[in-house]
Amino acid sequence: MSAPTRQGGLTSTGTGGVGDSPQRPDANLKVRGEFAYSSDLWHEDMLWGATLRSPHPHARIRGLDTSAALAVPGVYAVLTHEDVPGENIYGLEHPDQPVLAADVVRYQGEPIAIVAADHPETARRAAARVRVDYEVLDPVTDAAAALRADAPVLHPHNPGGNLVRHARIRHGSGPLTADVVVTGEYTVGMQDQAFLGPESGMAVPAEDGGLDLYIATQWLHADRRQIARALGMDEEKVRLHLAGVGGAFGAREDLSMQVHACLLALRTGKPVKIVYGREESFFGHVHRHPAVLRYEHGATRDGDLVYVRASMILDGGAYASTTAAVTGNAATLGAGPYQAPTVEIDCYGVYTNNPPCGAMRGFGAVQACFAYESQMDKLAQALGMSPVDVRVRNAVEQGSVMPTGQVVDSAAPVGELLALVRDRPLPPERGATFDLRELPGGVSNTTHGEGVVRGVGYGVGIKNVAFSEGFDDYSTARVRLEVTGGEPVVSVHTAAAEVGQGLVTLKAQIARTELGVARVVILPSDTAVGSAGSSSASRQSYVTGGAVRAACERVRADVLALAGGAAAGLAGGKVVDGAGVVLADLVEVLGEAVVEHTVEWRHRPTEALDPVTGQGFAHVQYAFAAHRAVVDVDVELGLVRVVELACAQDVGRAMNPDAVVGQIQGGSAQGLGLAVMEEIQVVGGVVRNPSFTDYLIPTVLDMPPMPIDVLERADPHAPYGLRGVGEPPTLSSTPAIVAAIRAATGKALTRVPVRPEHIVGD
Amino acid sequence: MRVNIEINGERHTADDVWPGESLLYVLRERLGLPGSKNACEQGECGSCTVYLDDTPVCACLVAAGQAEGRSVRTVEGLGTEDELDPVQEAFVRTGAVQCGFCTPGLIVAAHELVHRSPDATDAEIREALAGNLCRCTGYEKILDAVRLAAKGVQR
Numbered sequence: 044m045s046a047p048t049r050q051g052g053l054t055s056t057g058t059g060g061v062g063d064s065p066q067r068p069d070a071n072l073k074v075r076g077e078f079a080y081s082s083d084l085w086h087e088d089m090l091w092g093a094t095l096r097s098p099h100p101h102a103r104i105r106g107l108d109t110s111a112a113l114a115v116p117g118v119y120a121v122l123t124h125e126d127v128p129g130e131n132i133y134g135l136e137h138p139d140q141p142v143l144a145a146d147v148v149r150y151q152g153e154p155i156a157i158v159a160a161d162h163p164e165t166a167r168r169a170a171a172r173v174r175v176d177y178e179v180l181d182p183v184t185d186a187a188a189a190l191r192a193d194a195p196v197l198h199p200h201n202p203g204g205n206l207v208r209h210a211r212i213r214h215g216s217g218p219l220t221a222d223v224v225v226t227g228e229y230t231v232g233m234q235d236q237a238f239l240g241p242e243s244g245m246a247v248p249a250e251d252g253g254l255d256l257y258i259a260t261q262w263l264h265a266d267r268r269q270i271a272r273a274l275g276m277d278e279e280k281v282r283l284h285l286a287g288v289g290g291a292f293g294a295r296e297d298l299s300m301q302v303h304a305c306l307l308a309l310r311t312g313k314p315v316k317i318v319y320g321r322e323e324s325f326f327g328h329v330h331r332h333p334a335v336l337r338y339e340h341g342a343t344r345d346g347d348l349v350y351v352r353a354s355m356i357l358d359g360g361a362y363a364s365t366t367a368a369v370t371g372n373a374a375t376l377g378a379g380p381y382q383a384p385t386v387e388i389d390c391y392g393v394y395t396n397n398p399p400c401g402a403m404r405g406f407g408a409v410q411a412c413f414a415y416e417s418q419m420d421k422l423a424q425a426l427g428m429s430p431v432d433v434r435v436r437n438a439v440e441q442g443s444v445m446p447t448g449q450v451v452d453s454a455a456p457v458g459e460l461l462a463l464v465r466d467r468p469l470p471p472e473r474g475a476t477f478d479l480r481e482l483p484g485g486v487s488n489t490t491h492g493e494g495v496v497r498g499v500g501y502g503v504g505i506k507n508v509a510f511s512e513g514f515d516d517y518s519t520a521r522v523r524l525e526v527t528g529g530e531p532v533v534s535v536h537t538a539a540a541e542v543g544q545g546l547v548t549l550k551a552q553i554a555r556t557e558l559g560v561a562r563v564v565i566l567p568s569d570t571a572v573g574s575a576g577s578s579s580a581s582r583q584s585y586v587t588g589g590a591v592r593a594a595c596e597r598v599r600a601d602v603l604a605l606a607g608g609a610a611a612g613l614a615g616g617k618v619v620d621g622a623g624v625v626l627a628d629l630v631e632v633l634g635e636a637v638v639e640h641t642v643e644w645r646h647r648p649t650e651a652l653d654p655v656t657g658q659g660f661a662h663v664q665y666a667f668a669a670h671r672a673v674v675d676v677d678v679e680l681g682l683v684r685v686v687e688l689a690c691a692q693d694v695g696r697a698m699n700p701d702a703v704v705g706q707i708q709g710g711s712a713q714g715l716g717l718a719v720m721e722e723i724q725v726v727g728g729v730v731r732n733p734s735f736t737d738y739l740i741p742t743v744l745d746m747p748p749m750p751i752d753v754l755e756r757a758d759p760h761a762p763y764g765l766r767g768v769g770e771p772p773t774l775s776s777t778p779a780i781v782a783a784i785r786a787a788t789g790k791a792l793t794r795v796p797v798r799p800e801h802i803v804g805d
Numbered sequence: 806m807r808v809n810i811e812i813n814g815e816r817h818t819a820d821d822v823w824p825g826e827s828l829l830y831v832l833r834e835r836l837g838l839p840g841s842k843n844a845c846e847q848g849e850c851g852s853c854t855v856y857l858d859d860t861p862v863c864a865c866l867v868a869a870g871q872a873e874g875r876s877v878r879t880v881e882g883l884g885t886e887d888e889l890d891p892v893q894e895a896f897v898r899t900g901a902v903q904c905g906f907c908t909p910g911l912i913v914a915a916h917e918l919v920h921r922s923p924d925a926t927d928a929e930i931r932e933a934l935a936g937n938l939c940r941c942t943g944y945e946k947i948l949d950a951v952r953l954a955a956k957g958v959q960r
């Protein structure tokens with residue numbers, strides 16, 4: 044069957060290499076509305092899929108009747124768990140989630156039946172006619188209660204009961220007493236990634252009995268592994284092609300409609316497209332783990348940390364997803380970018396009947412950062428020190444030992460980042476004449492300045508880059524150099540997901556730098572080449588960037604051998620000697636030759652944590668960002684306006700300076716959302732606000748100017764010295780803003796997002 | 806039902822339209838114009854913004870039948886084969902595009918703004934674009950793009 048209309052290769056031309064900011068090769072298509080996203084796929088013969096989901100967070104399924112749905116004209120198939128030919132179970136780390144629920148549903152929105160029809164509305168209406176006989180059960184909705192001995196066990200096969208993982212860190216043997224002790228309990232609400240491009244894709248049955256799936260995802264090969272298992276099919280027969288991705292932020296790391304579309308396509312013999320609406324999207328992907336974090340920090344009167352103790356509970360919801368890894372992150376990064384001789388951390392990832400939680404930008408480090416940064420402010424206050432001074436005094440630096448025993452073996456300019464944001468001039472105070480839009484409440488006209496108090500706050504965070512704890516983390520790149528149309532052309536083929544971050548630009552920059560060629564073609568990402576790993580954990584520049592560079596190096600070595608003599612490098616389409624003198628034209632040297640290499644590239648290995656002490660070389664790289672937030676708060680109404688959000692971040696090497704700034708600004712904005720507005724409200728396991736009307740993300744009116752300082756302290760272990768960029772700014776933005784609100788209001792504010800009632804209440 | 810709409814200067818006819826279909830659905834799924842985006846279909850994100858006659862609207866909130874006999878201009882109709890519209894060009898040049906899902910709607914909204922009010926202040930730009938969500942950029946580079954496009958129009 045023919046392929047749907049879809050995105051082809053992208054051509055990048057010009058001179059932009061590593062360190063430049065060339066235009067994105069997909070930018071023209073995107074501004075013209077011609078870039079083919081996964082929801083834009085179209086096939087003349089296609090059907091539409093729809094999903095019936097459980098309205099209950101916890102129920103037994105006593106019976107299922109699809110006959111009324113099948114009777115709807117225009118319906119081609121109605122499938123339930125009985126129609127899953129392979130194993131009816133999937134999951135990124137722990138397979139524990141049914142493709143379609145069989146006997147029990149564990150969260151509101153769990154898929155039970157799927158329909159294919161000739162119109163999306165027909166499919167939706169038919170799905171609503173599937174009759175399900177539920178025995179409604181009490182949901183387990185409190186993560187701490189889920190760990191009690193008397194709690195119903197949600198996954199009987201899980202050896203830990205409702206415990207997904209307990210990550211335990213024991214470091215140092217100093218006393219757990221100190222002259223100055225501050226304690227606190229902090230709560231983080233459930234945040235949604237809220238990418239704009241909804242979950243969507245199209246499965247097309249193929250003549251060999253397999254299929255092609257065009258899909259927006261973060262990791263094609265992990266999807267393929269799980270899909271093939273559910274379909275009971277060889278992986279080779281399940282071919283995945285990356286369709287245009289409208290943002291990800293972690294929410295596309297798990298499967299959503301992938302297997303469903305494949306099941307319907309195989310059953311009907313037709314291409315099947317599924318596109319979630321926004322409400323369904325809130326049920327279609329995992330969210331950021333809500334967390335309760337108890338901390339105790341002890342320090343000397345001079346402000347040196349003596350010990351840190353923490354106990355955290357992360358609500359993983361109904362299925363494990365990446366809860367185990369998120370738990371590991373929260374624990375290993377739980378003391379923050381600070382040196383403390385003695386650290387005791389216990390972090391529990393738990394099953395409940397709340398919406399499943401997994402990856403979101405920051406991945407466990409966000410929750411911990413809000414708590415430890417709130418603690419650092421509390422400590423500063425107890426000591427009578429400035430918040431920046433107490434942080435700088437305790438900041439990690441290169442050579443410091445982390446609570447895991449791991450030595451920080453590259454730059455860690457935490458103090459410098461804090462100083463950069465502190466030393467920026469403050470935004471001017473509001474003048475005598477001002478625009479209403481400058482005030483909290485804006486054109487709602489709630490104040491003309493009375494009751495408005497300004498506050499300033501700081502935050503700094505630490506994030507691991509790439510996959511950790513011994514994971515075999517690699518990427519694959521195929522690079523080919525040949526003469527096309529009289530010009531040397533490089534093509535780069537990887538399976539890495541471009542999700543908006545700009546990896547397509549970067550791959551072309553690397554090829555240009557390594558091979559000295561102007562024209563680079565970025566081939567569409569698919570499973571015809573080996574895995575690139577996930578577009579998550581701020582890892583693709585590092586790992587796929589590393590793979591592309593390594594493949595280019597092999598290609599270059601072959602070309603230099605072809606040229607022979609004194610050939611030592613490639614530049615500007617020429618073969619040059621060690622001094623840069625042109626020896627020959629690359630076109631002539633290549634002639635008819637096609638030079639191609641495929642390389643699987645790994646970063647240096649990490650280690651699993653010791654299960655008892657949590658010691659080990661768990662993270663390949665650390666990354667740091669610091670924020671200063673300036674806010675105006677209407678202390679009478681509890682309204683907040685962020686006036687400015689400055690950030691300083693060390694990126695090792697700014698591979699593409701414009702894209703780096705774009706990542707920092709976008710990440711900071713998501714942190715602002717968590718600070719003051721974004722929360723999926725779950726009551727009794729039921730989501731109360733699955734819409735953009737009720738789940739608010741920052742608009743351009745909510746976002747302040749964001750001045751950025753970028754430091755480049757190379758990491759000698761990483762390609763080009765680069766450091767992952769995407770996540771760190773999402774960590775420290777939240778606590779900086781909350782600290783600024785505290786400074787303006789004097790309130791304790793131990794929960795995010797901060798709501799008006801927290802500001803005006805007692 | 807049958808719906809006749811002039812889109813980007815050309816007459817289009819869609820047959821068998823179910824009355825519940827939005828203008829956005831008809832553009833995207835029946836007329837081969839998927840440039841306008843479907844991020845929420847709830848009137849909250851602006852990714853589906855098109856001109857209906859001369860007014861920017863959320864195409865997801867307009868029933869297809871309401872567009873009967875009227876003219877629609879979408880993101881696909883702003884530039885020419887060879888040239889981007891200056892607003893599109895400004896989005897490319899300033900790095901205002903990441904995933905790009907918000908981009909078509911923002912470009913139509915910004916296009917309307919810079920033509921209506923080329924000397925808009927920052928506060929006015931923010932207010933005009935407050936109905937267009939972007940999850941990737943934090944809006945800084947989008948503001949740069951709109952300022953740049955406005956300068957072009959002023960000239």
Ligand code: FES
Pocket residue numbers: 842843844845846847848849850851852853854863864865866
């Ligand atoms: S899709 Fe129309 S406003 Fe969101």
Ligand code: FES
Pocket residue numbers: 239289290543901902903904905906907908938939940941942
């Ligand atoms: S660029 Fe992704 S939503 Fe705006």
